Amino acid sequence: MTVKNICCIGAGYVGGPTAAVIAYKCPDIKVTICDINQKRIDAWMSDKLPIYEPGLEEVVFACRGKNLFFSTDVDKHIEEADLIFVSVNTPTKKQGLGAGMAADLAYVEAATRRIANVAKSSKIVVEKSTVPCRTAQSMRTILDANSTDNVKFDILSNPEFLAEGTAIPDLLKPDRVLIGSLQTESGKAAQQALVDVYSHWIPRENIITTNLWSSELSKLAANALLAQRISSINALSAVCEATGADVDEVAYAVGRDTRIGSKFLKASVGFGGSCFQKDILNLVYLSYSLNLPEVAEYWNQVYLMNEYQKKRFVKKIISTLFNTITHKKIAVLGFAFKKDTGDTRESAAITLIKDFMQENAHVAIYDPKVEHEQIYMDLAEPGVVDNRKQVQEKITICKDAYEAAKDADALIIVTEWDEFKSLDYERIYKDMQKPAFLFDGRLILDAPKLREIGFKVHVIGKNALEGRA
Numbered sequence: 001m002t003v004k005n006i007c008c009i010g011a012g013y014v015g016g017p018t019a020a021v022i023a024y025k026c027p028d029i030k031v032t033i034c035d036i037n038q039k040r041i042d043a044w045m046s047d048k049l050p051i052y053e054p055g056l057e058e059v060v061f062a063c064r065g066k067n068l069f070f071s072t073d074v075d076k077h078i079e080e081a082d083l084i085f086v087s088v089n090t091p092t093k094k095q096g097l098g099a100g101m102a103a104d105l106a107y108v109e110a111a112t113r114r115i116a117n118v119a120k121s122s123k124i125v126v127e128k129s130t131v132p133c134r135t136a137q138s139m140r141t142i143l144d145a146n147s148t149d150n151v152k153f154d155i156l157s158n159p160e161f162l163a164e165g166t167a168i169p170d171l172l173k174p175d176r177v178l179i180g181s182l183q184t185e186s187g188k189a190a191q192q193a194l195v196d197v198y199s200h201w202i203p204r205e206n207i208i209t210t211n212l213w214s215s216e217l218s219k220l221a222a223n224a225l226l227a228q229r230i231s232s233i234n235a236l237s238a239v240c241e242a243t244g245a246d247v248d249e250v251a252y253a254v255g256r257d258t259r260i261g262s263k264f265l266k267a268s269v270g271f272g273g274s275c276f277q278k279d280i281l282n283l284v285y286l287s288y289s290l291n292l293p294e295v296a297e298y299w300n301q302v303y304l305m306n307e308y309q310k311k312r313f314v315k316k317i318i319s320t321l322f323n324t325i326t327h328k329k330i331a332v333l334g335f336a337f338k339k340d341t342g343d344t345r346e347s348a349a350i351t352l353i354k355d356f357m358q359e360n361a362h363v364a365i366y367d368p369k370v371e372h373e374q375i376y377m378d379l380a381e382p383g384v385v386d387n388r389k390q391v392q393e394k395i396t397i398c399k400d401a402y403e404a405a406k407d408a409d410a411l412i413i414v415t416e417w418d419e420f421k422s423l424d425y426e427r428i429y430k431d432m433q434k435p436a437f438l439f440d441g442r443l444i445l446d447a448p449k450l451r452e453i454g455f456k457v458h459v460i461g462k463n464a465l466e467g468r469a
């Protein structure tokens with residue numbers, strides 16, 4: 001079985017870059033990325049792509065119109081393809097059973113039903129979205145109900161491990177690619193067909209093949225373990241602040257143990273992004289559903305610690321500013337959930353700024369990549385009349401860090417953008433109210449140097465303000 005024509009359903013942060021890299025590395029395969037969102041598809045076909053990822057433009061512009069296409073005609077491209085990636089969103093459910101925890105599988109089901117309805121030849125259907133363990137079973141039931149002697153479906157699980165901001169390098173040189181299949185003859189043949197696609201550029205030893213359920217669970221497990229490391233170091237950051245230990249030194253010292261390793265031990269204001277919180281809650285819900293409450297509560301603590309870290313930072317800011325920030329100007333540098341992306345989903349900045357607004361502070365925000373409209377949308381409470389107007393009265397979106405910091409009482413680093421490391425802090429200090437407070441939620445600044453300038457500095461996980469404020 002040789003794959004010649006791929007359709008990717010879902011032109012988002014995963015579907016877009018993943019399918020584009022496949023087209024880039026496999027000139028012999030036609031790849032069409034489909035979405036029901038016309039605006040998104042138009043953007044993929046324009047000069048300004050709908051998502052910002054370093055290196056993405058080069059990949060897309062190199063093969064768009066040759067073997068890479070974008071379309072809203074999902075049915076046509078399902079029908080033409082021999083392999084279909086389902087890369088649609090699986091957000092946390094907002095209402096109904098499992099609300100606030102379970103993954104909303106409505107989009108996966110809709111895409112699967114579309115495939116079942118329009119396919120007139122056999123297809124390999126690949127679950128690319130992150131889903132609870134055994135979702136492939138539901139997809140199978142829907143597809144089997146529509147299969148005939150001439151139309152057969154094989155289902156694979158091929159979760160995506162890319163991180164935003166490094167999606168292109170992650171896709172070009174992944175630590176591993178994981179492909180799960182049913183252990184039947186036809187399942188294994190389908191698995192081999194996808195292995196052959198990735199083998200165009202990935203060494204065979206980096207392509208792991210497992211059964212379907214291991215593959216599905218491995219994705220949730222990987223995100224849970226990564227998030228757990230961040231919550232662990234953040235829990236320790238609170239101990240550091242109370243004892244005089246320095247969390248960077250602790251992370252370095254423990255990370256030198258090769259059994260622990262140094263990555264994902266950077267203390268912060270809390271993890272954000274579209275995956276960690278969603279996938280942990282997904283695992284928590286799965287564990288409860290499997291009648292494993294102790295397991296569920298264990299993983300839930302990773303999420304709760306992240307919430308605690310954000311609240312702890314806000315409390316520290318308010319208490320340092322003499323227990324009130326009412327009518328004070330708070331400058332927030334960074335709104336994206338991490339550097340090198342314009343994505344704001346679950347960004348710690350949203351929680352922090354909403355809390356500052358609640359305290360009637362005026363918040364000046366600067367982020368080099370996030371669209372202004374996105375900031376207004378994230379800060380408005382859905383369904384509250386006139387809320388957007390209230391948001392606009394309480395925040396100003398600035399053109400640079402200097403404008404945000406002018407006359408501010410406090411400057412807060414929320415996203416670790418590189419440009420924040422090399423700002424002219426002498427100039428910022430002169431322009432701020434005195435005392436000029438600076439809170440580093442990302443541990444990226446040279447605190448001793450800033451103190452020499454005159455700033456009152458607090459860094460997460462460092463006992464910074466002792467005897468100084």
Ligand code: NAD
Nearest residue numbers: 010011012013014035036037088089090107111129130160
């Ligand atoms: P996204 O919201 O950016 O994109 C999903 C796209 O699917 C949207 O454009 C939506 O319009 C489209 N869509 C939904 N239903 C459709 C349908 N029936 N037909 C056609 N198009 C449809 O989401 P994303 O960030 O790309 O995530 C996709 C999946 O990948 C999720 O399950 C997520 O958990 C997982 N994942 C995300 C990341 C990440 O960094 N964002 C990393 C690994 C895995």
Ligand code: UDX
Nearest residue numbers: 160161162163164264265266268271272273275337338
């Ligand atoms: C994550 C996983 O890394 C990726 O493998 C998966 O496919 C999707 O989810 P992503 O959310 O894009 O990727 O970014 P990631 O780099 O993991 O960062 C997530 C959050 O954790 C960010 O807010 C980041 O700032 C924070 N983080 C990360 C820390 O606070 N400390 C760290 O040491 C690492």
